[in-house]
Amino acid sequence: MSLRKKIIVRAPGRINLIGEHTDYNGGLALPMAIDRYIEVTVRPRTDELLVLWSPEFGGINLPLQDLRPAPGTWHTYVQGVCHALLEAGHRLGGFELDAGGNIPVGTGMSSSAALCCATVMALNALFELKLNRHEMALLAQRAEHTFAGVQCGLLDQYACLFAKKGYALKMDFSTLQFDYIRVELPKHSLLLLDSAVKHSLAATEYNLRKQECRRALELVQVRYPRVTAMRNLSVSHLQECVLHEDAVAYKRARFFLEENSRVEQAVAALKARDMAAFGRLLNESHRGLADLYQVSCPEIEKLWRMAAVRDNFLGARLMGGGFGGCTLNLTKMPASGGLASLGKEYAEFSGKDLKHYLLKSADGAQVTGHNAAHQLVVADGPLSGAPAALNPQTT
Incomplete structure (x- = not known):
């Protein structure tokens, strides 16, 4: 892996049109990604150090072997993603991560899920882990459970990763299947x-x-x-x-x-x-x-x-x-x-x-920049890596 490699991922926030507090009970919900984002940039290091930085909230440096929950901080979500990846048997090295965005914190637009999803997608690309979007959603959820103490369902993660501009996702959380429902609001x-x-x-x-x-x-x-x-x-x-x-x-x-x-x-x-x-x-x-x-x-x-x-x-x-x-x-x-x-x-x-x-609807999280040879690589569409079993339908 080239040390000049740089991965940039942009992940949207979400609104939930209706179906609140249903995801963790195996119910239905209707989330939609929105045009507000968290963006993370990651670069590899030669050591085992994590250098995490946010211009709004500051930073922290810590060894990869010293991950620990830090509830109330932004970087607990990044640490949680790393911990979930390591627990799942994936190999990571040291890296630098910068995070920023325009999703207001504490408003219900899921800035934390966007940060987790952006982080896991960026690390997937940086370390070539070959995860699909369903696996990323589960890892992002695991990070919130273990390092933020929130026993959330998968609504936020799925909306962030599988969204499609102009549509909401009719999610069935008993099966993790979803359909795309067109949302047209001209008036x-x-x-x-x-x-x-x-x-x-x-x-x-x-x-x-x-x-x-x-x-x-x-x-x-x-x-x-x-x-x-x-x-x-x-x-x-x-x-x-x-x-x-x-x-x-x-x-x-x-x-x-x-x-x-x-x-x-x-x-x-x-x-x-x-x-x-x-x-x-x-x-x-x-x-x-x-x-x-x-x-x-x-x-x-x-x-x-x-x-x-x-x-x-x-x-x-x-x-x-x-x-x-x-x-x-x-x-x-x-x-x-x-x-x-x-x-x-x-x-x-x-x-x-x-x-x-x-707010307007948006596509799901994507790698927007990949700089290994000073050139931009446009990522795949929002459904890349979706498990075939999900079988999303567009309505």
């Missing part, structure tokens, strides 16, 4: 309103929700042992076996069943270009997240209420892990209409400035 916009409340998916509440859902399934299995997954539950199961035993677990599982159904309805609405129906589903999803899953907060509720009474907003919901971050809003064009009054009202309520982001 509408997808607008994020940032509460400026920074959430942390490593917080205990996220992992607690996963445990509460598992509790509901276990209570059903006492009477119905053949029910092996959340997807197999019914409302009657919950009312019979869970409601009187654990009211909290009942709420969590009830939300999951309803949200799963909303994903199917949202796909139908997008295919029919029925934006009014899609907006109603966003509102229903938000009420479920706030009342049944209980992952909202006062600032998010204020943003939702403000949107609900404005004519050019068709629907809105909390997006991401919860307890802060952004609301996803479906608006009529122009999306900027009324933002000044929204900002003033929100500042009076919270004392915080209201940031907003207008």
Whole structure:
């Protein structure tokens, strides 16, 4: 391997149109990559040292043999990817990594997953590991589990790696199969309103929700042992076996069943270009997240209420892990209409400035630069390396 070799990877953030907190329960979701990115550049070294640098957050130097979780830092994700690769039997050497981008941290646009996916793709190219995108997704997820303490599903990683511009992915997390669903919004916009409340998916509440859902399934299995997954539950199961035993677990599982159904309805609405129906589903999803899953907060509720009474907003919901971050809003064009009054009202309520982001769809992560002989090599398309078993369909 030439020491002049340099790999550049750009990985997108994502929004999730609908299907929140369903991935780790084997449910359905509808994520879409967005035109905000994390970019990493890696170069080989002759020693076993990792030199990790971010212009925004600083850097760290450490031996490859001294990987350790550092929750709360950006480089814990890079270290986690290296640890996952080594555990899987891949050989690495020392390298330098620079990371930067324009995905706002803590907004629910999955900057951490983009960093993990960009890192594993860059190291795959640098050390010629021959990983496919499914394997990269699993390794990126493993990094978050072990070095960030977040028991996340695969929604973020799949959206980052398999996305296609102009489409969302209808993901089935019980099989890891997906279809491409066209998202056409010529007269509408997808607008994020940032509460400026920074959430942390490593917080205990996220992992607690996963445990509460598992509790509901276990209570059903006492009477119905053949029910092996959340997807197999019914409302009657919950009312019979869970409601009187654990009211909290009942709420969590009830939300999951309803949200799963909303994903199917949202796909139908997008295919029919029925934006009014899609907006109603966003509102229903938000009420479920706030009342049944209980992952909202006062600032998010204020943003939702403000949107609900404005004519050019068709629907809105909390997006991401919860307890802060952004609301996803479906608006009529122009999306900027009324933002000044929204900002003033929100500042009076919270004392915080209201940031907003207008987003477009994007392709999945790609190697955008490969400099071994001072020339640029354009990478393969977003589906390179996809396992044949996934069999994605375009709709």
